[in-house]
């Protein structure tokens with residue numbers, strides 16, 4: 001696990017290694033199924049309510065805390081943030097870029113296109 005900044009959550013989240021993700025994913029899937037079986041709609045609002053009340057996410061939350069040391073507090077629809085879905089670190093500030101193809105850092109304003117355009121001219 002590595003703490004990464006999620007642009008959609010707008011906060012630091014637990015970035016999961018593949019092995020960690022594989023432990024949590026089945027719990028995540030069964031929580032969703034249980035959530036649906038209770039008659040909840042699958043949208044961000046009802047999930048946030050259910051996270052706190054229905055108990056179907058308790059096992060997932062407990063394991064997430066156990067594995068990462070961080071509470072699972074989803075602020076975006078990506079409950080489980082996989083490290084592999086993030087891009088490489090920003091060359092300037094080190095924040096992980098949004099995707100592997102990202103050309104801009106929303107943390108420090110680094111712009112890959114501009115940066116390479118003004119790259120050392122001999």
Ligand SMILES: [Zn+2]
Nearest residue numbers: 006008009076
């Ligand atoms: Zn997020």
Ligand SMILES: [Zn+2]
Nearest residue numbers: 090093105108
């Ligand atoms: Zn940056």
